Amino acid sequence: MNIKFKVSGMHCNSCVMLIKGELEDLPGVSSIELDFKSGQGSVNIDTDLTTPDKVVTAVSDLGYKIELGEKDNG
Numbered sequence: 001m002n003i004k005f006k007v008s009g010m011h012c013n014s015c016v017m018l019i020k021g022e023l024e025d026l027p028g029v030s031s032i033e034l035d036f037k038s039g040q041g042s043v044n045i046d047t048d049l050t051t052p053d054k055v056v057t058a059v060s061d062l063g064y065k066i067e068l069g070e071k072d073n074g
């Protein structure tokens, strides 16, 4: 499943690296994209291993606000 999301509260590219690093540690997560300026991101998740909720929790726990957008099962 590919999930689009939007993160707010990022201040610099270190925030992007921090969030990407945290998501990379989740099982079943790959192809993480995140743009600092727009806050737009996307990620592929293997739904046998993880859920969109875990992505939200991982980012929220770092102190950023995340909103999930489109989910695509294709």
Ligand SMILES: [Cu+2]
Residues within 6 Å of the ligand: 010, 011, 012, 013, 014, 015, 016
């Ligand atoms: Cu930063």
